[in-house]
Amino acid sequence: MKRTINLKGTAKELAQQLSEESCKKTIVIFGFCKAIFDGRIKSFLPGGDRLLIVKKDESLILHGSKGVKPLNWQKSGAGKINYSAKGSTLVVSTFRPKTKETLEILFTRVYQTTTFDDHDSATLNIFGSESDLSDYLFDHPEIIGPDFQPTTREYETPFGFIDLRGVDKHGNIIIVEVKKQSATPADAHQLKRYVDYFQDVEKVSVRGVLVAAGFSEKVLSLLRTYDFKPVVVFWQEIFPSKATLNMSHTLDDFYNNNPK
Amino acid sequence: MKRTINLKGTAKELAQQLSEESCKKTIVIFGFCKAIFDGRIKSFLPGGDRLLIVKKDESLILHGSKGVKPLNWQKSGAGKINYSAKGSTLVVSTFRPKTKETLEILFTRVYQTTTFDDHDSATLNIFGSESDLSDYLFDHPEIIGPDFQPTTREYETPFGFIDLRGVDKHGNIIIVEVKKQSATPADAHQLKRYVDYFQDVEKVSVRGVLVAAGFSEKVLSLLRTYDFKPVVVFWQEIFPSKATLNMSHTLDDFYNNNPK
DNA sequence: GCCTAGGTCCCGTGA
DNA sequence: TCACGGGGCCTAGGC
Incomplete structure (x- = not known):
């Protein structure tokens, strides 16, 4: 069974498929979009090529072409993420009732839509805090x-x-x-x-x-x-030295190159 | 001309292709990986399905299945990002000379590799700081x-x-x-x-x-x-009211639905 | 380059 | 749930 699937279809068909996959798989959209956020601040993002990630916990991350920090985002815990079509435009929107925050992303062009059936039970191991x-x-x-x-x-x-x-x-x-x-x-x-x-x-x-x-x-x-x-x-x-000592068994796993 | 291309090949072939595309396109890898970071802290990330983004400015972001914050990352400004193969494992690594920080990501399985030829000259417009x-x-x-x-x-x-x-x-x-x-x-x-x-x-x-x-x-x-x-x-x-006033011309563009 | 302060900070912890 | 404080904070602005 394939872990990633690339969806095809019109904006309306994509919206339908994405609504079904929401919360079940990670969704990644490559496309040309604008975005508007209204909440703790107001922000407007003019059109450009962007990479949108929607995770299974409904956290949403919109990345531009530079930097570690996303252009727009939404933490998990907002209401359901909504996928819809306005003509040929794919609209992804969120609304967080408690703070009345809204984020609306309008894809006027979608280059690729990928769903990722990802499984991850690992937790990050940190030393040096x-x-x-x-x-x-x-x-x-x-x-x-x-x-x-x-x-x-x-x-x-x-x-x-x-x-x-x-x-x-x-x-x-x-x-x-x-x-x-x-x-x-x-x-x-x-x-x-x-x-x-x-x-x-x-x-x-x-x-x-x-x-x-x-x-x-x-x-x-x-x-x-x-x-x-x-x-x-x-x-x-x-x-x-101390950190390496503490993490040595996990590091052995790491370098032994055996998955999980 | 297609904006996204999905690469195929062995780990070695992928490493070769990605080295060539580095800094020219945004690179996205869906795969099963482990990661180790050594710098301001030490962190070890056991195996799991992850989404790796490498942008043209050589910022690198490794996302897990939850949350807005990446599991591991590297700001732009480090040395060249290195793509190589160890057997069937695809290795993505960075080294920041000034702080002696290293990040090594080992993909033991690659589900999909996508390059994104993205263009974005827009800047985010914020009000309410x-x-x-x-x-x-x-x-x-x-x-x-x-x-x-x-x-x-x-x-x-x-x-x-x-x-x-x-x-x-x-x-x-x-x-x-x-x-x-x-x-x-x-x-x-x-x-x-x-x-x-x-x-x-x-x-x-x-x-x-x-x-x-x-x-x-x-x-x-x-x-x-x-x-x-x-x-x-x-x-x-x-x-x-004030924000809407200030941003009204950009908002007009936004809702008029004309790209850029 | 360093220093300073803001952030839609995010995020974990503890009450 | 909320309050509090850390963070590989990141990032922008000054100098």
Whole structure:
């Protein structure tokens, strides 16, 4: 049985077939279309060649000729996707009742329509997220400083969760904010909120540490103002061995070239 | 001349053809694949049916059966996309020298390979972005308060740009932060940074106003703590007429149904 | 090139 | 269900 089928017919016939296949197969349309979205914003997309994907969960993605981001899209959870014909034009439209969002795509030319009977039970396996990094710092406190002793991960405050909390040898509280990417001014301010909170609540000296992959001069200046310590960590250099270890069995499968 | 062509052949022949079409046409592969990404994170994607898009700008998008977001992707600007064959497996791989990021996709089965000779010079026309909303408030200051007089848009401070600045009838400075969506705690804190800055620098009384589509109880509580004013604005109800007016000529084109 | 901020952000998690 | 925060965020705009 073929996994992909290329449909033929007039706009009306296509609309009929697509309505039947909707939610059963992934639908891909290559064609010339315009699109209009009305919801959180209004957008109008003039005519051009585009690639439309409609998945079985009724998420819809309209891709242009450039970039990773679609031109228009609709998350799953909207109402049924509607396929219809206006003369020789194939119309694909969605309406999300809750937010009153509408998306209408008008294909004045359809070059190819493909249905894809795809099966996929796999889930993406990721290593190196921010929480992995905080775990790593908990196990390698010397990266923060020679006398840093971690005590708590994900400590809750009214202002949010503190990534990592600990003490130095004098018993001073140290609060660590962990970022995977380069630090932003907002990161520095977020840390300031936490430090202020603890100084108010615990009435003791609190030190702030911001861990990130890089620091701009502007952020460094902010950190000096607040008397916080920046710590640069090159995650990509730290993690490869551990990640490879963790994923080694799946990687074996990968390179052994045996499907599933 | 046909806009879409479905390629045939062994993995080796496909790899050869795709190498030639790369950057000239959009390439779409329906197949069973695994994928591994190593860069800012590491990810491993076990085997499953997927849809791969490679655009002419060498952006690459691998879609699974659900959701708007791709499973794996690569922005344009990486090195050349490489197509090769390992036995009967079609391998698509990328390498971004600057960040040393690699993505390798192994198709053990290819159901269909389509090239799309797409032409698109259109640009997406958007109305209702945050800056449009700030402009609107500048022209309709009464929404902020009966005695609000706007003075400046996009006022720069060391802590970032203030969306909207003005004064009340007593000459007090009013700082307005504008959000299109529901307000988050971070929005409240961002406003606090601006207000603190002005109080420090100008040594005058400063009032803070947060405009958003909605406020959670937690955010309202924060605003009370800081003595800031929340203003709820239903952008979707405010904008339709203006947006339609602005876009009326393009909308005429749209509904007149004449391609391009 | 880096830095900054917005997004129809999307998406997972937890209450 | 909603609120909150991360993301390989992506992308546009400034400098």
